[in-house]
Amino acid sequence: xxxxxxxxxxxxxxxxxxxxxxxxxxxxxxxxxxxxxxxxxxxxxxxxxxxxxxxxxxxxxxxxxxxxxxxxxxxxxxxxxxxxxxxxxxxxxxxxxxxxxxxxxxxxxxxxxxxxxxxxxxxxxxxxxxxxxxxxxxxxxxxxxxxxxxxxxxxxxxxxxxxxxxxxxxxxxxxxxxxxxxxxxxxxxxxxxxxxxxxxxxxxxxxxxxxxxxxxxxxxxxxxxxxxxxxxxxxxxxxxxxxxxxxxxxxxxxxxxxxxxxxxxxxxxxxxxxxxxxxxxxx
Amino acid sequence: xxxxxxxxxxxxxxxxxxxxxxxxxxxxxxxxxxxxxxxxxxxxxxxxxxxxxxxxxxxxxxxxxxxxxxxxxxxxxxxxxxxxxxxxxxxxxxxxxxxxxxxxxxxxxxxxxxxxxxxxxxxxxxxxxxxxxxxxxxxxxxxxxxxxxxxxxxxxxxxxxxxxxxxxxxxxxxxxxxxxxxxxxxxxxxxxxxxxxxxxxxxxxxxxxxxxxxxxxxxxxxxxxxxxxxxxxxxxxxxxxxxxxxxxxxxxxxxxxxxxxxxxxxxxxxxxxxxxxxxxxxxxxxxxxxxxxxxxxxxxxxxxxxxxxxxxxxxxxxxxxxxxxxxxxxxxxxxxxxxxxxxxxx
Numbered sequence: 001x002x003x004x005x006x007x008x009x010x011x012x013x014x015x016x017x018x019x020x021x022x023x024x025x026x027x028x029x030x031x032x033x034x035x036x037x038x039x040x041x042x043x044x045x046x047x048x049x050x051x052x053x054x055x056x057x058x059x060x061x062x063x064x065x066x067x068x069x070x071x072x073x074x075x076x077x078x079x080x081x082x083x084x085x086x087x088x089x090x091x092x093x094x095x096x097x098x099x100x101x102x103x104x105x106x107x108x109x110x111x112x113x114x115x116x117x118x119x120x121x122x123x124x125x126x127x128x129x130x131x132x133x134x135x136x137x138x139x140x141x142x143x144x145x146x147x148x149x150x151x152x153x154x155x156x157x158x159x160x161x162x163x164x165x166x167x168x169x170x171x172x173x174x175x176x177x178x179x180x181x182x183x184x185x186x187x188x189x190x191x192x193x194x195x196x197x198x199x200x201x202x203x204x205x206x207x208x209x210x211x212x213x214x215x216x217x218x219x220x221x222x223x224x225x226x227x228x229x230x231x232x233x234x235x236x237x238x239x240x241x242x243x244x245x246x247x248x249x250x251x252x253x254x255x256x257x258x259x260x261x262x263x264x265x266x267x268x269x270x271x272x273x274x275x276x277x278x279x280x281x282x283x
Numbered sequence: 284x285x286x287x288x289x290x291x292x293x294x295x296x297x298x299x300x301x302x303x304x305x306x307x308x309x310x311x312x313x314x315x316x317x318x319x320x321x322x323x324x325x326x327x328x329x330x331x332x333x334x335x336x337x338x339x340x341x342x343x344x345x346x347x348x349x350x351x352x353x354x355x356x357x358x359x360x361x362x363x364x365x366x367x368x369x370x371x372x373x374x375x376x377x378x379x380x381x382x383x384x385x386x387x388x389x390x391x392x393x394x395x396x397x398x399x400x401x402x403x404x405x406x407x408x409x410x411x412x413x414x415x416x417x418x419x420x421x422x423x424x425x426x427x428x429x430x431x432x433x434x435x436x437x438x439x440x441x442x443x444x445x446x447x448x449x450x451x452x453x454x455x456x457x458x459x460x461x462x463x464x465x466x467x468x469x470x471x472x473x474x475x476x477x478x479x480x481x482x483x484x485x486x487x488x489x490x491x492x493x494x495x496x497x498x499x500x501x502x503x504x505x506x507x508x509x510x511x512x513x514x515x516x517x518x519x520x521x522x523x524x525x526x527x528x529x530x531x532x533x534x535x536x537x538x539x540x541x542x543x544x545x546x547x548x549x550x551x552x553x554x555x556x557x558x559x560x561x562x563x564x565x566x567x568x569x570x571x572x573x574x575x576x577x578x579x580x581x582x583x584x585x586x587x588x589x590x591x592x593x594x595x596x597x598x599x600x601x602x603x604x605x606x607x608x609x610x611x612x613x614x615x616x617x618x619x620x621x622x623x624x625x626x627x628x629x
Contacts, residue, residue: 127601128567135330139336248466252462259455260450267446
């Protein structure tokens with residue numbers, strides 16, 4: 001199975017894209033923050049450590065200041081990176097798994113299978129995702145697992161449509177006919193033969209789905225439906241609302257963190273797309 | 284017209300227009316309306332399954348909240364809400380009731396769910412309409428400027444702002460706008476829809492609501508403005524390369540006429556499609572924005588109901604919002620037919 005994605009020409013194309021480069025650097029920083037948070041700020045980031053509402057830059061021990069309860073914002077931001085990235089990545093994986101499976105099956109088998117899947121996609125397109133998400137999480141309870149699965153569950157339809165479109169064009173190709181001729185099973189044709197060829201655009205959309213998932217997570221925790229035991233950027237924004245008259249930075253800082261992460265994921269996604277479709281690069 | 288490079292962005296993956304083929308408007312309308320029924324049933328079933336999967340029935344919460352301890356009363360309530368029957372019968376009954384526009388009864392509001400939702404709907408529709416207008420006007424304008432001055436400072440500025448607003452969470456943007464315009468400058472109110480003590484006629488009140496509307500509409504609309512700016516720019520650039528634009532130039536039309544009557548008109552098609560597909564997310568986004576600005580709409584109602592596990596209202600909001608989105612999508616299809624004569628005359 002050939003993987004054109006990792007070729008050096010591909011990497012060169014990706015790195016020539018300045019936006020994607022910046023995005024990649026930011027992403028590495030955020031991942032680093034997520035990875036090293038327990039080392040830099042050991043212990044519970046949600047514990048009270050200092051006076052309330054210390055402004056950023058005022059006390060060197062709290063470079064980003066403290067919130068209305070006197071918790072260290074820098075610690076919460078670093079630990080929040082874990083929640084945001086973790087939920088984002090796993091939710092996108094869930095969405096990709098559901099979307100690719102349904103899209104592939106729909107296009108490969110066609111007929112009523114296709115009909116059922118497409119009606120399902122339409123259904124999820126009609127229900128406003130955020131409203132559905134709120135409902136699911138509030139009914140099943142705000143745990144990390146539920147939140148991750150729920151975000152994946154409302155984000156798969158774009159991936160299903162894309163995979164289906166890719167499969168529809170690939171399934172008529174000669175190499176698939178050849179596979180049928182030598183008696184290969186359906187599952188093997190789908191997974192081993194068609195899927196690798198359909199994957200590049202799906203990977204791009206998956207990376208963009210991570211960005212969407214992070215936004216959903218932050219909105220959920222902003223509304224107070226996040227996991228209460230986990231430091232989260234969205235929740236910090238929500239809690240900072242109470243003190244916007246005196247200390248607006250409490251809301252501002254985690255919002256910038258969300259924005260930078262989402263922005264860099266979008267840039268990398270665009271960069272990936274350009275690198276995978278060199279024909280479009282000059283536009 | 285092929286639009287290869289439009290697949291460049293995430294949102295553009297939806298841009299394959301509605302599959303209208305050679306059908307006439309009436310048949311499209313009929314088919315779409317017929318699809319509406321199964322769609323709503325599916326929404327109901329989905330929610331019903333979810334609620335069945337939830338730990339604890341809403342009767343438990345209701346009785347706990349209203350401090351009903353008398354077993355007999357609980358049983359009577361169970362019978363009143365039909366919860367003594369098997370789940371599938373409850374489901375059938377609910378679907379039949381929805382057909383008759385009966386979405387159940389909200390014990391918290393002491394009113395039928397349908398009435399409660401209808402009372403909150405105008406505020407949300409107003410907010411949505413304002414946000415969409417903001418996003419289309421700002422987005423298309425910015426996209427046109429960027430496309431006309433492609434690869435200049437203006438193009439770069441529009442791209443930068445688009446990327447900024449595309450990535451910022453709307454609720455955060457809302458809070459930051461509040462900090463700037465309400466707390467620091469004191470120009471606009473912090474939240475709500477109307478001032479409490481306000482004397483004056485209709486005009487004064489309308490102006491008051493408008494003042495309350497500015498920030499939420501901006502916070503909600505700027506994200507979509509960013510996507511429309513990107514789509515309009517890409518689409519303008521592409522259409523301007525097409526043959527008929529060259530023809531228009533060749534026959535000596537003025538620059539302004541070419542841009543607005545020829546290029547922009549055709550470049551707006553993907554914007555319309557995107558608009559239709561995003562209306563559902565505008566409705567979802569308004570939930571969060573309504574929470575930020577305590578805007579008394581569907582979003583606040585849903586949030587309140589979700590928190591108090593008032594499930595009849597939650598399902599009601601889901602069903603009605605799905606209905607709303609489906610109706611809007613059908614209208615977008617019809618607008619599409621109006622805008623693109625090729626669909627009509629095929």
